[in-house]
Amino acid sequence: MHRNEKQGAAAAQVAKAPIYCEINTIPVELTAAPSKRLLLILREDLGLTGTKRSCEIGRCGACMVLLDGVPVNSCLLMAYQCEGKQITTIEGVAPQSEEGTDAIQRAFLLEGGYQCGYCTPGMILSVKGLLDGNPSPTDEQIEEALSGNICRCTGYGGIKRAVKQAIEWRKAELEANRTERDEPE
Ligand code: FES
Numbered sequence: 805m806h807r808n809e810k811q812g813a814a815a816a817q818v819a820k821a822p823i824y825c826e827i828n829t830i831p832v833e834l835t836a837a838p839s840k841r842l843l844l845i846l847r848e849d850l851g852l853t854g855t856k857r858s859c860e861i862g863r864c865g866a867c868m869v870l871l872d873g874v875p876v877n878s879c880l881l882m883a884y885q886c887e888g889k890q891i892t893t894i895e896g897v898a899p900q901s902e903e904g905t906d907a908i909q910r911a912f913l914l915e916g917g918y919q920c921g922y923c924t925p926g927m928i929l930s931v932k933g934l935l936d937g938n939p940s941p942t943d944e945q946i947e948e949a950l951s952g953n954i955c956r957c958t959g960y961g962g963i964k965r966a967v968k969q970a971i972e973w974r975k976a977e978l979e980a981n982r983t984e985r986d987e988p989e
């Protein structure tokens with residue numbers, strides 16, 4: 805085999821190397837090139853279009869997902885970096901709730917935390933990443949957590965009110981679950 809052909813065959817092997825991860829709690833085998841961005845894998849290969857495509861340089865937060873519970877810009881994450889990871893997209897947030905929507909999503913609806921809605925999936929995942937790790941964040945911590953998410957049309961008043969409401973609802977849900985668990989059968 806000619807040297808260039810050998811190199812081409814080796815490159816094809818790399819391109820085909822499977823990558824195993826979990827997306828929204830479902831085990832997935834990705835067959836994308838190792839350098840393909842997770843944002844494109846989600847939208848083009850898996851049809852998970854709730855993750856939005858915008859700046860593609862890590863500035864706007866529209867493409868935010870959770871990687872092992874931590875908010876990350878999926879436009880900056882390459883396929884090989886997903887190996888063995890648990891990824892949550894906006895499609896994986898709602899099914900975890902009996903109501904069909906998560907408390908954070910309901911709070912954004914109630915408080916008008918969106919207008920066109922393009923930034924909203926990324927916002928919700930950043931808020932989820934924050935509250936899963938810290939159920940009672942300070943105003944400063946909320947601002948810090950949302951500093952990588954840009955909204956062009958709502959203004960941040962409604963978004964901040966939505967986060968505060970979500971904090972209250974999530975605390976109430978936790979308390980209700982605890983009471984249910986502790987009740988004698
Ligand atoms: S599209 Fe990823 S940060 Fe803007």
Ligand code: FES
Nearest residue numbers: 919921923955956
């Ligand atoms: S609601 Fe339109 S960009 Fe945020």
